Amino acid sequence: xxxxxxxxxxxxxxxxxxxxxxxxxxxxxxxxxxxxxxxxxxxxxxxxxxxxxxxxxxxxxxxxxxxxxxxxxxxxxxxxxxxxxxxxxxxxxxxxxxxxxxxxxxxxxxxxxxxxxxxxxxxxxxxxxxxxxxxxxxxxxxxxxxxxxxxxxxxxxxxxxxxxxxxxxxxxxxxxxxxxxxxxxxxxxxxxxxxxxxxxxxxxxxxxxxxxxxxxxxxxxxxxxxxxxxxxxxxxxxxxxxxxxxxxxxxxxxxxxxxxxxxxxxxxxxxxxxxxxxxxxxxxxxxxxxxxxxxxxxxxxxxxxxxxxxxxxxxxxxxxxxxxxxxxxxxxxxxxxxxxxxxxxxxxxxxxxxxxxxxxxxxxxxxxxxxxxxxxxxxxxxxxxxxxxxxx
Amino acid sequence: xxxxxxxxxxxxxxxxxxxxxxxxxxxxxxxxxxxxxxxxxxxxxxxxxxxxxxxxxxxxxxxxxxxxxxxxxxxxxxxxxxxxxxxxxxxxxxxxxxxxxxxxxxxxxxxxxxxxxxxxxxxxxxxxxxxxxxx
Numbered sequence: 001x002x003x004x005x006x007x008x009x010x011x012x013x014x015x016x017x018x019x020x021x022x023x024x025x026x027x028x029x030x031x032x033x034x035x036x037x038x039x040x041x042x043x044x045x046x047x048x049x050x051x052x053x054x055x056x057x058x059x060x061x062x063x064x065x066x067x068x069x070x071x072x073x074x075x076x077x078x079x080x081x082x083x084x085x086x087x088x089x090x091x092x093x094x095x096x097x098x099x100x101x102x103x104x105x106x107x108x109x110x111x112x113x114x115x116x117x118x119x120x121x122x123x124x125x126x127x128x129x130x131x132x133x134x135x136x137x138x139x140x141x142x143x144x145x146x147x148x149x150x151x152x153x154x155x156x157x158x159x160x161x162x163x164x165x166x167x168x169x170x171x172x173x174x175x176x177x178x179x180x181x182x183x184x185x186x187x188x189x190x191x192x193x194x195x196x197x198x199x200x201x202x203x204x205x206x207x208x209x210x211x212x213x214x215x216x217x218x219x220x221x222x223x224x225x226x227x228x229x230x231x232x233x234x235x236x237x238x239x240x241x242x243x244x245x246x247x248x249x250x251x252x253x254x255x256x257x258x259x260x261x262x263x264x265x266x267x268x269x270x271x272x273x274x275x276x277x278x279x280x281x282x283x284x285x286x287x288x289x290x291x292x293x294x295x296x297x298x299x300x301x302x303x304x305x306x307x308x309x310x311x312x313x314x315x316x317x318x319x320x321x322x323x324x325x326x327x328x329x330x331x332x333x334x335x336x337x338x339x340x341x342x343x344x345x346x347x348x349x350x351x352x353x354x355x356x357x358x359x360x361x362x363x364x365x366x367x368x369x370x371x372x373x374x375x376x377x378x379x380x381x382x383x384x385x386x387x388x389x390x391x392x
Numbered sequence: 393x394x395x396x397x398x399x400x401x402x403x404x405x406x407x408x409x410x411x412x413x414x415x416x417x418x419x420x421x422x423x424x425x426x427x428x429x430x431x432x433x434x435x436x437x438x439x440x441x442x443x444x445x446x447x448x449x450x451x452x453x454x455x456x457x458x459x460x461x462x463x464x465x466x467x468x469x470x471x472x473x474x475x476x477x478x479x480x481x482x483x484x485x486x487x488x489x490x491x492x493x494x495x496x497x498x499x500x501x502x503x504x505x506x507x508x509x510x511x512x513x514x515x516x517x518x519x520x521x522x523x524x525x526x527x
Binding site for chain 2: 132133134143145146150154202203204207253254287
């Protein structure tokens with residue numbers, strides 16, 4: 001049995017004007033705001049934190065990728081017992097929660113703060129063609145493949161050719177996700193979207209069009225993770241980390257083993273389900289990193305919510321929309337809520353809030369178990385996390 | 393615009409590929425242990441010993457594994473080229489390569505189509521292996 005790590009704080013950052021942070025913010029003020037809000041929720045103080053996990057692209061140029069050092073200094077955390085700064089792209093924060101679980105479980109530390117902040121929209125720092133043709137980017141950049149969208153486009157084209165999914169299948173996902181976003185007052189886009197609008201949006205890299213792509217926004221978030229024992233004195237209900245799994249297969253999209261099957265998500269989710277002793281049938285809310293619509297289709301299949309190649313039928317007729325049978329990306333996702341660059345943390349924040357029952361208009365009826373899944377790079381890294389109101 | 397296009401930052405593992413391309417040769421790596429051809433940036437697989445890897449010239453023929461037509465260019469250097477095709481091609485020897493496919497106005501492409509290499513040479517001799525349909 002032993003120590004049971006659980007989430008006791010989860011907050012995101014308020015956005016305005018289609019996904020912008022208010023003027024006068026920095027990536028650090030965003031993270032401080034989220035940290036203080038999450039700690040206050042739980043009834044904790046910064047001095048209770050003895051472990052910190054952080055990642056982001058804001059350190060370059062500047063303090064580099066040594067963000068844990070910057071945040072320890074900025075937040076005045078004295079002698080932290082555990083530090084984490086792994087960066088595997090969009091699935092980073094799910095991996096960091098897994099690592100935090102292991103550290104807390106092993107008694108290396110008691111209470112971990114996970115942090116993210118980004119001003120990529122306000123700073124206009126996200127462009128498609130700024131990468132040097134270095135190392136594994138040598139072929140992609142020289143051929144003019146816009147990254148990461150071009151990599152996902154290759155996978156989408158392949159999936160369509162092998163399994164007969166269509167642009168309409170992908171549009172179903174974009175439209176359903178927007179329908180959820182209409183109930184999230186912090187979402188960048190809150191007006192409903194139609195299949196026709198997705199189909200006629202600007203082509204980016206075929207078969208992906210503008211509405212198949214995640215947003216570019218600012219944003220941030222924080223999670224507080226501690227032990228069940230400590231959670232008994234706190235203001236929030238503990239949300240238990242019941243299962244997790246990771247996998248990774250490539251850096252360049254050319255080395256994705258099969259572009260039509262996200263094998264790493266099959267591997268990571270199986271590990272998570274085995275650890276949690278749960279199955280897909282036990283999941284009440286699913287939060288899948290939707291960097292692109294195709295990411296969602298590939299992930300649903302790979303996790304086993306449907307058979308490989310049958311995602312097109314699974315998402316048909318708005319099945320993942322608010323009135324549908326399958327609750328998916330209830331915050332409006334990276335497609336319609338926010339996408340500050342490394343969206344993974346928001347899958348966990350939303351799942352936690354749904355399990356707490358504080359999601360207002362979009363609140364599901366008494367969900368017990370949540371699955372969060374992050375994908376990083378160009379379908380390169382996968383991390384699955386299963387959260388539950390019940391301890392194991 | 394060719395002069396403004398990004399060029400590879402050549403490293404010890406990719407130097408031979410780019411140097412032999414200037415001689416109109418497509419050279420990739422071959423593992424004598426696993427009998428597999430492979431391309432940068434992969435260097436090792438679980439079962440191979442790096443001393444048993446050699447460079448071999450390949451046929452330059454292959455099939456389209458996947459492709460995308462780019463309408464929003466990867467930066468201003470590619471703005472005049474849109475729409476252009478980037479593809480993942482499975483060479484007849486088994487390795488996959490990311491490259492451009494050049495087609496004329498009458499041609500259409502699909503996954504599974506046969507393609508063959510051509511060498512797109514710049515004024516200073518720098519050369520990029522690209523592909524055309526092989527019908």
